[in-house]
Amino acid sequence: MIRVPVAGQGQSNAVVQVLSAQAVSPIATLLERIAATTPIPKAGEVATDIPLELQLFNNAADVKILFGDYLRHLSLDWRPLVFSEIDRLLDPAAWNEESAMIRRAAFRTFLRFVDHARPAKVPSLGVGHSGSVLAAWIAEPLRLFVTFLPDDRVTASFVSRTDRGDEQITAWQGPVVALKERIAREGASDCVGFAGA
Amino acid sequence: MGCSTTVSVNSMVNTVPKPPYPRPPIAEAVFAFHFARHLEAKVVDKFVRAHAKKFPAQQEMYDIAIDTANLRQAPRSEHKGFKITDADNALVLIVRPETISVARLPPYTSWENLIEEAKKVWGSLRKLAGAPEVARLSARYINRIDIRQVPGPSAGPDARGGIDLGVYFRFGVSIPPDLVHYGMRGFQLSCDLQSPGDGMTRIVQLAAAPSPRIDHVAFVLDIDVATTAPVPRRDTEMWAMAEQLRSAKNTVFEACITDDTRRLFA
Numbered sequence: 001m002i003r004v005p006v007a008g009q010g011q012s013n014a015v016v017q018v019l020s021a022q023a024v025s026p027i028a029t030l031l032e033r034i035a036a037t038t039p040i041p042k043a044g045e046v047a048t049d050i051p052l053e054l055q056l057f058n059n060a061a062d063v064k065i066l067f068g069d070y071l072r073h074l075s076l077d078w079r080p081l082v083f084s085e086i087d088r089l090l091d092p093a094a095w096n097e098e099s100a101m102i103r104r105a106a107f108r109t110f111l112r113f114v115d116h117a118r119p120a121k122v123p124s125l126g127v128g129h130s131g132s133v134l135a136a137w138i139a140e141p142l143r144l145f146v147t148f149l150p151d152d153r154v155t156a157s158f159v160s161r162t163d164r165g166d167e168q169i170t171a172w173q174g175p176v177v178a179l180k181e182r183i184a185r186e187g188a189s190d191c192v193g194f195a196g197a
Numbered sequence: 198m199g200c201s202t203t204v205s206v207n208s209m210v211n212t213v214p215k216p217p218y219p220r221p222p223i224a225e226a227v228f229a230f231h232f233a234r235h236l237e238a239k240v241v242d243k244f245v246r247a248h249a250k251k252f253p254a255q256q257e258m259y260d261i262a263i264d265t266a267n268l269r270q271a272p273r274s275e276h277k278g279f280k281i282t283d284a285d286n287a288l289v290l291i292v293r294p295e296t297i298s299v300a301r302l303p304p305y306t307s308w309e310n311l312i313e314e315a316k317k318v319w320g321s322l323r324k325l326a327g328a329p330e331v332a333r334l335s336a337r338y339i340n341r342i343d344i345r346q347v348p349g350p351s352a353g354p355d356a357r358g359g360i361d362l363g364v365y366f367r368f369g370v371s372i373p374p375d376l377v378h379y380g381m382r383g384f385q386l387s388c389d390l391q392s393p394g395d396g397m398t399r400i401v402q403l404a405a406a407p408s409p410r411i412d413h414v415a416f417v418l419d420i421d422v423a424t425t426a427p428v429p430r431r432d433t434e435m436w437a438m439a440e441q442l443r444s445a446k447n448t449v450f451e452a453c454i455t456d457d458t459r460r461l462f463a
Binding site: 061115 | 220221222224253254282285286287302303304341343409410411412
């Protein structure tokens, strides 16, 4: 007999976790079956059987706890500013049909960039339809819009003006680890506040 | 002037920070009361309801029992308490009939802060259930130490080589020379240290884990200290015993790491 502690809202969205190293394949299969029958909302989606306020609270809690993994490596002003952005994005009072939950894996990509590249300026944040994290750094005439996706993938749009005053946009996509270099190459280091820029 | 600048820079590089560290690697700090007799279910419920304002996120916890001899039988579930989280998502209480755990997630502030929260929990519980007999107290500190490791150009994505554990830990594994050329992808080490003299147990675990940081490897140093001597019924004496846990877990932590590790916490 194996006892498996489970935390969840009742059992409706329980997350099953095997804590025993002795778990064998049939048990793992059984646990997968249990997990498969417990509906968990997909990224960006809103479940219908859990109050919206609770879902938003849980989503905010989840990404804030994730932020904790990086907290000691960031300057102190990031926490209140990013938390305030999260609260704004997941505010039940401002929620509408266009709104989406923050996808944990996308938020993780954002945090990995911030920790790795060390931008001094905290961006304005948004959430894409699929739960991706949108970040905007603006230092006119330059504007940088980055979409942080799961699995360390990013897309970036660099918006600037030509000598004649026309707007030009350069789009780029690649791994998050290469974003800092791309920003520097596009002359946008000032925009995000890289050290020495 | 040039000379004094050089001295200053060198002294900064070589400075070894001392506790309390500016950036401690604590991923989770837990203080727990383990009761001699299970709390009644109604006491657990009342306790959780009484904390609804400070801990608005309240999740029920279940144990699921699976009969491995008969996997076709449906699993049975049993309600086993609550996990309640504060609005900052930094303080979590696990309330079960046999234990109440006070867990602090980042940002970790101090032992004093953790104990202050534990005292509030105890005070609240006393109001609801008198002073339940405590069988033991425990403190568990899970430290995640991220060490930079830039993979070589030919290294695979899971490559773990390149970090000499002995540089960072005085507690660990020794790889025989004949095996050292195999890249180590992970390890887990657990040690149960008993000392009848001071009435405490110390369980120390060290494991390699994926780091959330780019180009880093994480090592989890998990220190769990618990009392084995009878816990005094008087509050002041009980909290004095809790202070011994603090001292014990600090001693274990400092004994397990090196100055190179301490520099990571500056």
